[in-house]
Amino acid sequence: MLFDTHVHLNADQFMDDREEVIQRALDTGVNQMVVVGFDRKTIPLAIEIAEQYDFIYAAVGWHPVDAIDMKEEDLDWIEELSQHSKVVAIGEMGLDYHWDKSPQDVQKDVFRKQIQLAKKVKMPIIIHNREATEDIVQILKEENAEECGGIMHCYNDVVDYARECLDLGFYISLGGPVTFKNATDPKIVAEEVPLDRLLIETDCPFLAPHPNRGTRNEPAYVKLVAEKIAEIKGLTLEEVAEETTKNAKKVFSLNS
Template structure:
Protein backbone atom coordinates (compact mmCIF):
# COMPACT_ATOMS: atom_id res chain seq x y z
CA UNK A 1 0.00 0.00 0.00
CA UNK A 2 2.87 2.42 0.77
CA UNK A 3 5.85 3.29 -1.42
CA UNK A 4 8.77 4.82 0.49
CA UNK A 5 10.59 6.69 -2.27
CA UNK A 6 13.77 7.48 -0.33
CA UNK A 7 15.53 5.20 2.17
CA UNK A 8 19.14 4.70 3.16
CA UNK A 9 19.08 1.07 4.22
CA UNK A 10 22.68 1.11 3.00
CA UNK A 11 23.64 3.36 5.93
CA UNK A 12 25.84 2.13 8.76
CA UNK A 13 22.90 2.51 11.17
CA UNK A 14 21.23 -0.53 9.56
CA UNK A 15 24.23 -2.84 9.26
CA UNK A 16 23.25 -5.03 12.21
CA UNK A 17 19.49 -5.39 11.74
CA UNK A 18 18.64 -4.51 8.14
CA UNK A 19 16.58 -7.66 7.54
CA UNK A 20 14.49 -7.03 10.65
CA UNK A 21 13.94 -3.40 9.60
CA UNK A 22 12.70 -4.56 6.21
CA UNK A 23 10.33 -7.05 7.81
CA UNK A 24 8.89 -4.31 10.04
CA UNK A 25 8.36 -2.17 6.97
CA UNK A 26 6.43 -4.96 5.26
CA UNK A 27 4.32 -5.44 8.38
CA UNK A 28 3.51 -1.70 8.36
CA UNK A 29 2.21 -1.92 4.79
CA UNK A 30 5.27 -0.80 2.85
CA UNK A 31 5.10 -2.56 -0.51
CA UNK A 32 8.01 -0.86 -2.31
CA UNK A 33 10.98 1.33 -1.48
CA UNK A 34 13.98 2.88 -3.20
CA UNK A 35 17.42 2.64 -1.58
CA UNK A 36 19.47 5.68 -2.54
CA UNK A 37 23.22 5.41 -3.08
CA UNK A 38 25.19 8.63 -3.14
CA UNK A 39 28.94 7.88 -3.00
CA UNK A 40 31.47 5.09 -3.65
CA UNK A 41 30.54 3.26 -0.46
CA UNK A 42 26.74 3.44 -0.56
CA UNK A 43 26.05 2.97 -4.28
CA UNK A 44 27.14 -0.71 -4.55
CA UNK A 45 25.29 -1.60 -1.36
CA UNK A 46 22.10 0.08 -2.63
CA UNK A 47 22.15 -2.22 -5.65
CA UNK A 48 23.05 -5.25 -3.54
CA UNK A 49 20.03 -4.67 -1.30
CA UNK A 50 17.76 -4.13 -4.31
CA UNK A 51 18.96 -7.40 -5.82
CA UNK A 52 18.11 -9.26 -2.62
CA UNK A 53 14.46 -8.15 -2.43
CA UNK A 54 11.98 -8.08 -5.33
CA UNK A 55 10.12 -5.06 -3.91
CA UNK A 56 13.20 -2.91 -3.31
CA UNK A 57 14.79 -0.71 -5.99
CA UNK A 58 17.88 1.49 -6.16
CA UNK A 59 18.91 4.98 -7.21
CA UNK A 60 22.52 5.89 -7.95
CA UNK A 61 24.03 9.37 -7.88
CA UNK A 62 26.46 11.67 -6.13
CA UNK A 63 25.63 13.75 -3.07
CA UNK A 64 26.43 17.48 -3.26
CA UNK A 65 28.24 17.50 0.08
CA UNK A 66 30.81 15.16 -1.48
CA UNK A 67 30.83 16.79 -4.92
CA UNK A 68 34.51 17.67 -4.58
CA UNK A 69 35.33 13.94 -4.45
CA UNK A 70 33.54 12.96 -7.67
CA UNK A 71 35.69 12.20 -10.71
CA UNK A 72 34.83 11.65 -14.36
CA UNK A 73 35.38 7.94 -13.73
CA UNK A 74 32.74 8.05 -11.00
CA UNK A 75 30.27 9.62 -13.41
CA UNK A 76 31.04 6.92 -15.97
CA UNK A 77 30.56 4.29 -13.24
CA UNK A 78 27.15 5.71 -12.35
CA UNK A 79 26.19 5.58 -16.02
CA UNK A 80 27.17 1.92 -16.23
CA UNK A 81 25.27 1.01 -13.06
CA UNK A 82 22.18 2.85 -14.25
CA UNK A 83 21.68 0.05 -16.80
CA UNK A 84 20.96 -2.39 -13.95
CA UNK A 85 17.36 -3.61 -14.03
CA UNK A 86 16.73 -2.55 -10.42
CA UNK A 87 18.08 1.01 -10.80
CA UNK A 88 15.15 3.38 -11.33
CA UNK A 89 16.60 6.89 -10.91
CA UNK A 90 19.74 9.00 -10.87
CA UNK A 91 20.44 10.68 -7.54
CA UNK A 92 20.48 11.91 -5.04
CA UNK A 93 22.07 15.02 -6.49
CA UNK A 94 21.65 18.74 -5.97
CA UNK A 95 23.06 21.50 -3.79
CA UNK A 96 23.77 21.72 -0.07
CA UNK A 97 24.75 25.11 1.34
CA UNK A 98 24.59 24.01 4.97
CA UNK A 99 27.86 22.08 4.97
CA UNK A 100 31.00 23.54 3.45
CA UNK A 101 33.00 20.49 2.37
CA UNK A 102 32.46 21.13 -1.35
CA UNK A 103 32.66 24.63 -2.89
CA UNK A 104 29.46 25.92 -4.43
CA UNK A 105 30.88 26.09 -7.94
CA UNK A 106 31.98 22.44 -7.71
CA UNK A 107 28.55 21.40 -6.42
CA UNK A 108 26.85 23.17 -9.31
CA UNK A 109 29.08 21.55 -11.93
CA UNK A 110 28.58 18.06 -10.49
CA UNK A 111 24.84 18.72 -10.34
CA UNK A 112 24.75 19.78 -13.98
CA UNK A 113 26.77 16.76 -15.08
CA UNK A 114 24.35 14.38 -13.40
CA UNK A 115 21.31 16.09 -14.90
CA UNK A 116 22.88 15.76 -18.34
CA UNK A 117 23.61 12.10 -17.69
CA UNK A 118 20.04 11.45 -16.61
CA UNK A 119 18.73 13.16 -19.74
CA UNK A 120 21.03 10.99 -21.83
CA UNK A 121 19.64 7.89 -20.08
CA UNK A 122 16.03 9.18 -19.99
CA UNK A 123 15.80 8.56 -16.23
CA UNK A 124 14.19 10.67 -13.50
CA UNK A 125 16.38 12.45 -10.97
CA UNK A 126 16.22 12.75 -7.18
CA UNK A 127 17.07 16.21 -5.85
CA UNK A 128 18.76 16.94 -2.52
CA UNK A 129 18.27 20.55 -1.46
CA UNK A 130 19.52 22.25 1.65
CA UNK A 131 19.34 26.04 1.79
CA UNK A 132 19.73 26.28 -2.00
CA UNK A 133 16.22 26.27 -3.46
CA UNK A 134 16.52 29.20 -5.85
CA UNK A 135 19.85 28.05 -7.29
CA UNK A 136 18.48 24.53 -7.75
CA UNK A 137 15.43 25.80 -9.63
CA UNK A 138 17.63 28.02 -11.81
CA UNK A 139 19.84 25.05 -12.75
CA UNK A 140 16.87 22.78 -13.42
CA UNK A 141 15.49 25.40 -15.80
CA UNK A 142 18.86 26.05 -17.42
CA UNK A 143 19.46 22.33 -18.02
CA UNK A 144 15.89 21.68 -19.24
CA UNK A 145 15.48 19.07 -16.52
CA UNK A 146 11.72 19.09 -17.09
CA UNK A 147 12.41 16.70 -19.97
CA UNK A 148 12.98 13.93 -17.43
CA UNK A 149 11.46 15.27 -14.22
CA UNK A 150 11.93 13.56 -10.91
CA UNK A 151 11.59 14.17 -7.18
CA UNK A 152 12.19 17.09 -4.87
CA UNK A 153 13.26 14.81 -2.04
CA UNK A 154 12.10 15.55 1.52
CA UNK A 155 10.74 18.92 0.45
CA UNK A 156 10.96 21.45 3.27
CA UNK A 157 10.43 24.89 1.77
CA UNK A 158 7.67 27.33 0.86
CA UNK A 159 4.64 26.23 -1.12
CA UNK A 160 5.32 28.67 -3.95
CA UNK A 161 8.66 26.94 -4.55
CA UNK A 162 6.90 23.57 -4.57
CA UNK A 163 4.52 24.81 -7.25
CA UNK A 164 7.42 26.11 -9.32
CA UNK A 165 9.06 22.68 -9.12
CA UNK A 166 5.81 21.02 -10.15
CA UNK A 167 5.73 23.29 -13.20
CA UNK A 168 9.16 21.87 -14.02
CA UNK A 169 7.72 18.32 -14.07
CA UNK A 170 8.88 17.37 -10.57
CA UNK A 171 7.07 15.51 -7.82
CA UNK A 172 7.08 16.74 -4.23
CA UNK A 173 8.09 14.10 -1.69
CA UNK A 174 7.25 14.69 1.97
CA UNK A 175 8.81 12.98 4.95
CA UNK A 176 9.03 13.19 8.71
CA UNK A 177 9.02 17.01 9.01
CA UNK A 178 5.36 17.10 7.90
CA UNK A 179 4.53 15.51 11.28
CA UNK A 180 6.60 17.93 13.40
CA UNK A 181 4.51 20.21 15.61
CA UNK A 182 6.61 23.28 14.76
CA UNK A 183 6.78 22.64 11.01
CA UNK A 184 4.80 25.15 8.96
CA UNK A 185 6.03 24.93 5.37
CA UNK A 186 5.75 21.13 4.92
CA UNK A 187 2.18 21.19 6.22
CA UNK A 188 1.15 23.99 3.86
CA UNK A 189 2.82 22.12 1.01
CA UNK A 190 1.01 18.90 1.94
CA UNK A 191 -2.31 20.70 1.80
CA UNK A 192 -1.62 22.45 -1.52
CA UNK A 193 0.33 19.98 -3.67
CA UNK A 194 -1.91 18.27 -6.27
CA UNK A 195 -2.42 14.59 -5.57
CA UNK A 196 -0.85 13.55 -8.88
CA UNK A 197 2.46 15.18 -7.81
CA UNK A 198 2.63 13.92 -4.25
CA UNK A 199 5.05 11.28 -2.93
CA UNK A 200 6.01 10.09 0.56
CA UNK A 201 9.32 9.00 2.08
CA UNK A 202 11.26 8.53 5.29
CA UNK A 203 14.84 9.47 4.31
CA UNK A 204 15.71 6.93 7.01
CA UNK A 205 17.74 6.74 9.18
CA UNK A 206 17.26 10.51 9.34
CA UNK A 207 14.28 12.75 10.20
CA UNK A 208 12.10 10.27 12.06
CA UNK A 209 8.48 11.45 12.21
CA UNK A 210 6.62 12.29 15.41
CA UNK A 211 6.39 10.60 17.91
CA UNK A 212 9.77 9.04 17.09
CA UNK A 213 11.57 12.31 16.39
CA UNK A 214 15.22 12.14 17.42
CA UNK A 215 15.36 8.36 17.12
CA UNK A 216 16.64 6.27 14.22
CA UNK A 217 14.14 6.50 11.39
CA UNK A 218 13.13 3.41 9.40
CA UNK A 219 10.83 2.63 6.44
CA UNK A 220 7.97 1.40 8.64
CA UNK A 221 7.55 4.98 9.85
CA UNK A 222 6.43 6.15 6.40
CA UNK A 223 3.04 5.02 7.67
CA UNK A 224 3.10 7.96 10.11
CA UNK A 225 3.87 10.36 7.26
CA UNK A 226 1.00 8.98 5.18
CA UNK A 227 -1.40 9.17 8.12
CA UNK A 228 -0.57 12.83 8.74
CA UNK A 229 -0.99 13.79 5.09
CA UNK A 230 -4.28 11.89 4.91
CA UNK A 231 -5.49 13.84 7.94
CA UNK A 232 -4.53 17.18 6.40
CA UNK A 233 -6.06 16.38 3.02
CA UNK A 234 -9.17 14.90 4.62
CA UNK A 235 -8.64 11.59 2.90
CA UNK A 236 -8.28 8.04 4.11
CA UNK A 237 -4.90 6.44 4.67
CA UNK A 238 -5.76 3.92 1.96
CA UNK A 239 -6.46 6.71 -0.54
CA UNK A 240 -3.17 8.49 0.17
CA UNK A 241 -1.30 5.20 0.01
CA UNK A 242 -2.81 4.28 -3.33
CA UNK A 243 -2.27 7.71 -4.91
CA UNK A 244 1.34 8.11 -3.80
CA UNK A 245 2.21 4.52 -4.65
CA UNK A 246 0.78 4.86 -8.15
CA UNK A 247 2.63 8.15 -8.62
CA UNK A 248 5.93 6.54 -7.61
CA UNK A 249 5.47 3.47 -9.79
CA UNK A 250 4.64 5.61 -12.80
CA UNK A 251 7.60 7.93 -12.24
CA UNK A 252 10.07 5.06 -11.77
CA UNK A 253 8.63 2.97 -14.59
CA UNK A 254 7.71 0.07 -12.33
CA UNK A 255 4.98 -2.20 -13.68
Protein backbone atom coordinates in the same frame (compact mmCIF):
# COMPACT_ATOMS: atom_id res chain seq x y z
CA MET B 1 0.20 -0.54 0.21
CA LEU B 2 2.84 2.12 0.88
CA PHE B 3 5.87 3.07 -1.23
CA ASP B 4 8.82 4.65 0.61
CA THR B 5 10.59 6.48 -2.20
CA HIS B 6 13.79 7.33 -0.31
CA VAL B 7 15.56 5.07 2.18
CA HIS B 8 19.17 4.58 3.18
CA LEU B 9 19.10 0.95 4.24
CA ASN B 10 22.70 0.97 3.04
CA ALA B 11 23.66 3.22 5.97
CA ASP B 12 25.85 1.98 8.82
CA GLN B 13 22.91 2.40 11.21
CA PHE B 14 21.24 -0.64 9.63
CA MET B 15 24.22 -2.96 9.39
CA ASP B 16 23.19 -5.10 12.36
CA ASP B 17 19.45 -5.49 11.80
CA ARG B 18 18.61 -4.64 8.19
CA GLU B 19 16.51 -7.78 7.66
CA GLU B 20 14.43 -7.08 10.75
CA VAL B 21 13.91 -3.47 9.65
CA ILE B 22 12.71 -4.61 6.23
CA GLN B 23 10.35 -7.13 7.81
CA ARG B 24 8.86 -4.44 10.07
CA ALA B 25 8.24 -2.34 6.97
CA LEU B 26 6.43 -5.21 5.27
CA ASP B 27 4.38 -5.85 8.40
CA THR B 28 3.31 -2.19 8.36
CA GLY B 29 2.20 -2.32 4.74
CA VAL B 30 5.30 -0.84 3.09
CA ASN B 31 5.46 -2.99 -0.02
CA GLN B 32 8.04 -1.11 -2.07
CA MET B 33 11.00 1.18 -1.45
CA VAL B 34 14.01 2.73 -3.17
CA VAL B 35 17.47 2.54 -1.56
CA VAL B 36 19.54 5.57 -2.50
CA GLY B 37 23.28 5.36 -3.06
CA PHE B 38 25.24 8.61 -3.20
CA ASP B 39 28.99 7.85 -3.10
CA ARG B 40 31.54 5.09 -3.74
CA LYS B 41 30.61 3.29 -0.52
CA THR B 42 26.83 3.44 -0.57
CA ILE B 43 26.12 2.90 -4.28
CA PRO B 44 27.28 -0.75 -4.50
CA LEU B 45 25.41 -1.64 -1.32
CA ALA B 46 22.22 0.00 -2.58
CA ILE B 47 22.31 -2.22 -5.65
CA GLU B 48 23.21 -5.28 -3.58
CA ILE B 49 20.18 -4.77 -1.33
CA ALA B 50 17.92 -4.20 -4.33
CA GLU B 51 19.14 -7.44 -5.88
CA GLN B 52 18.19 -9.35 -2.72
CA TYR B 53 14.55 -8.23 -2.62
CA ASP B 54 12.03 -8.14 -5.46
CA PHE B 55 10.22 -5.13 -3.94
CA ILE B 56 13.30 -2.97 -3.35
CA TYR B 57 14.92 -0.80 -6.02
CA ALA B 58 18.02 1.39 -6.15
CA ALA B 59 18.97 4.92 -7.15
CA VAL B 60 22.57 5.88 -7.92
CA GLY B 61 24.05 9.37 -7.86
CA TRP B 62 26.51 11.68 -6.18
CA HIS B 63 25.69 13.74 -3.08
CA PRO B 64 26.45 17.48 -3.26
CA VAL B 65 28.29 17.50 0.07
CA ASP B 66 30.88 15.19 -1.51
CA ALA B 67 30.89 16.85 -4.93
CA ILE B 68 34.54 17.81 -4.53
CA ASP B 69 35.46 14.11 -4.38
CA MET B 70 33.73 13.16 -7.62
CA LYS B 71 35.95 12.20 -10.55
CA GLU B 72 35.04 11.82 -14.20
CA GLU B 73 35.25 8.05 -13.88
CA ASP B 74 32.63 8.19 -11.13
CA LEU B 75 30.20 9.80 -13.56
CA ASP B 76 31.00 7.08 -16.10
CA TRP B 77 30.42 4.48 -13.38
CA ILE B 78 26.99 5.93 -12.55
CA GLU B 79 26.10 5.90 -16.24
CA GLU B 80 27.08 2.24 -16.48
CA LEU B 81 25.09 1.35 -13.35
CA SER B 82 22.03 3.18 -14.66
CA GLN B 83 21.52 0.23 -17.01
CA HIS B 84 21.13 -2.23 -14.12
CA SER B 85 17.64 -3.74 -14.05
CA LYS B 86 17.00 -2.64 -10.44
CA VAL B 87 18.22 0.97 -10.82
CA VAL B 88 15.26 3.31 -11.28
CA ALA B 89 16.68 6.84 -10.84
CA ILE B 90 19.81 9.00 -10.82
CA GLY B 91 20.43 10.61 -7.45
CA GLU B 92 20.50 11.83 -4.97
CA MET B 93 22.05 14.95 -6.41
CA GLY B 94 21.61 18.66 -5.91
CA LEU B 95 23.01 21.44 -3.72
CA ASP B 96 23.75 21.63 -0.01
CA TYR B 97 24.78 25.01 1.34
CA HIS B 98 24.59 23.96 4.99
CA TRP B 99 27.90 22.09 4.98
CA ASP B 100 31.01 23.66 3.47
CA LYS B 101 33.02 20.61 2.39
CA SER B 102 32.40 21.24 -1.32
CA PRO B 103 32.49 24.76 -2.79
CA GLN B 104 29.23 25.91 -4.30
CA ASP B 105 30.63 26.19 -7.82
CA VAL B 106 31.85 22.59 -7.64
CA GLN B 107 28.45 21.43 -6.39
CA LYS B 108 26.70 23.21 -9.24
CA ASP B 109 29.01 21.66 -11.83
CA VAL B 110 28.48 18.13 -10.50
CA PHE B 111 24.73 18.77 -10.28
CA ARG B 112 24.57 19.90 -13.91
CA LYS B 113 26.60 16.94 -15.11
CA GLN B 114 24.25 14.50 -13.40
CA ILE B 115 21.17 16.17 -14.87
CA GLN B 116 22.75 15.89 -18.29
CA LEU B 117 23.52 12.24 -17.65
CA ALA B 118 19.96 11.54 -16.54
CA LYS B 119 18.61 13.07 -19.73
CA LYS B 120 21.07 10.96 -21.74
CA VAL B 121 20.00 7.69 -20.09
CA LYS B 122 16.36 8.78 -19.85
CA MET B 123 15.95 8.38 -16.11
CA PRO B 124 14.32 10.58 -13.44
CA ILE B 125 16.46 12.43 -10.92
CA ILE B 126 16.23 12.70 -7.14
CA ILE B 127 17.04 16.16 -5.82
CA HIS B 128 18.75 16.84 -2.48
CA ASN B 129 18.28 20.44 -1.36
CA ARG B 130 19.52 22.12 1.77
CA GLU B 131 19.37 25.90 1.96
CA ALA B 132 19.76 26.19 -1.83
CA THR B 133 16.25 26.13 -3.31
CA GLU B 134 16.57 29.20 -5.53
CA ASP B 135 19.79 27.99 -7.16
CA ILE B 136 18.39 24.48 -7.60
CA VAL B 137 15.27 25.71 -9.37
CA GLN B 138 17.37 27.96 -11.60
CA ILE B 139 19.69 25.10 -12.60
CA LEU B 140 16.75 22.77 -13.25
CA LYS B 141 15.33 25.36 -15.62
CA GLU B 142 18.66 26.12 -17.33
CA GLU B 143 19.36 22.42 -17.85
CA ASN B 144 15.85 21.70 -19.13
CA ALA B 145 15.42 19.11 -16.39
CA GLU B 146 11.77 18.71 -17.33
CA GLU B 147 13.11 16.39 -20.05
CA CYS B 148 13.93 13.80 -17.39
CA GLY B 149 11.71 14.89 -14.49
CA GLY B 150 12.07 13.49 -11.03
CA ILE B 151 11.58 14.08 -7.34
CA MET B 152 12.14 16.94 -4.96
CA HIS B 153 13.30 14.73 -2.10
CA CYS B 154 12.10 15.53 1.42
CA TYR B 155 10.78 18.90 0.32
CA ASN B 156 10.99 21.43 3.13
CA ASP B 157 10.56 24.91 1.67
CA VAL B 158 7.78 27.32 0.73
CA VAL B 159 4.95 26.28 -1.53
CA ASP B 160 5.82 28.86 -4.22
CA TYR B 161 9.04 27.03 -5.09
CA ALA B 162 7.13 23.75 -5.00
CA ARG B 163 4.79 25.13 -7.67
CA GLU B 164 7.78 26.00 -9.87
CA CYS B 165 9.02 22.43 -9.51
CA LEU B 166 5.58 21.11 -10.38
CA ASP B 167 5.65 23.24 -13.52
CA LEU B 168 8.86 21.44 -14.48
CA GLY B 169 7.13 18.09 -14.11
CA PHE B 170 8.67 17.14 -10.78
CA TYR B 171 6.97 15.33 -7.94
CA ILE B 172 7.11 16.66 -4.38
CA SER B 173 8.14 14.10 -1.78
CA LEU B 174 7.31 14.68 1.88
CA GLY B 175 8.95 12.99 4.84
CA GLY B 176 9.12 13.22 8.61
CA PRO B 177 9.13 17.05 8.83
CA VAL B 178 5.46 17.18 7.73
CA THR B 179 4.64 15.56 11.09
CA PHE B 180 6.73 17.93 13.22
CA LYS B 181 4.63 20.16 15.46
CA ASN B 182 6.67 23.27 14.66
CA ALA B 183 6.94 22.70 10.89
CA THR B 184 4.76 25.06 8.86
CA ASP B 185 5.98 24.90 5.25
CA PRO B 186 5.68 21.11 4.76
CA LYS B 187 2.10 21.18 6.04
CA ILE B 188 1.19 23.99 3.62
CA VAL B 189 2.84 22.07 0.80
CA ALA B 190 0.91 18.92 1.76
CA GLU B 191 -2.29 20.93 1.64
CA GLU B 192 -1.60 22.81 -1.59
CA VAL B 193 0.17 20.27 -3.82
CA PRO B 194 -2.29 18.00 -5.68
CA LEU B 195 -2.31 14.43 -4.41
CA ASP B 196 -1.40 13.12 -7.85
CA ARG B 197 1.94 14.96 -7.57
CA LEU B 198 2.87 13.91 -4.03
CA LEU B 199 5.21 11.14 -2.87
CA ILE B 200 6.07 9.91 0.62
CA GLU B 201 9.41 8.91 2.11
CA THR B 202 11.34 8.45 5.32
CA ASP B 203 14.93 9.35 4.32
CA CYS B 204 15.76 6.80 7.03
CA PRO B 205 17.76 6.63 9.23
CA PHE B 206 17.31 10.42 9.33
CA LEU B 207 14.34 12.67 10.14
CA ALA B 208 12.13 10.23 12.03
CA PRO B 209 8.52 11.46 12.12
CA HIS B 210 6.59 12.39 15.25
CA PRO B 211 6.25 10.72 17.75
CA ASN B 212 9.59 9.02 17.01
CA ARG B 213 11.50 12.23 16.31
CA GLY B 214 15.09 12.02 17.49
CA THR B 215 15.33 8.24 17.10
CA ARG B 216 16.59 6.15 14.19
CA ASN B 217 14.11 6.41 11.37
CA GLU B 218 13.07 3.31 9.38
CA PRO B 219 10.77 2.53 6.43
CA ALA B 220 7.88 1.34 8.62
CA TYR B 221 7.51 4.93 9.82
CA VAL B 222 6.48 6.14 6.36
CA LYS B 223 2.95 5.21 7.42
CA LEU B 224 3.07 8.10 9.91
CA VAL B 225 3.91 10.47 7.04
CA ALA B 226 1.00 9.15 4.99
CA GLU B 227 -1.36 9.44 7.95
CA LYS B 228 -0.39 13.09 8.48
CA ILE B 229 -0.92 13.94 4.81
CA ALA B 230 -4.31 12.22 4.96
CA GLU B 231 -5.23 14.30 8.01
CA ILE B 232 -4.14 17.54 6.34
CA LYS B 233 -5.99 16.81 3.11
CA GLY B 234 -9.09 15.33 4.73
CA LEU B 235 -8.56 11.97 3.05
CA THR B 236 -8.25 8.40 4.25
CA LEU B 237 -4.90 6.71 4.74
CA GLU B 238 -5.89 4.25 2.02
CA GLU B 239 -6.48 7.06 -0.48
CA VAL B 240 -3.09 8.63 0.23
CA ALA B 241 -1.34 5.26 0.13
CA GLU B 242 -2.94 4.27 -3.16
CA GLU B 243 -2.29 7.55 -4.93
CA THR B 244 1.30 8.07 -3.72
CA THR B 245 2.14 4.49 -4.65
CA LYS B 246 0.68 5.06 -8.12
CA ASN B 247 2.76 8.24 -8.42
CA ALA B 248 5.95 6.45 -7.36
CA LYS B 249 5.42 3.69 -9.89
CA LYS B 250 4.88 6.30 -12.57
CA VAL B 251 7.99 8.35 -11.84
CA PHE B 252 10.17 5.23 -11.53
CA SER B 253 8.58 3.54 -14.58
CA LEU B 254 7.53 0.46 -12.60
CA ASN B 255 4.70 -1.77 -13.77
CA SER B 256 4.26 -3.89 -10.65
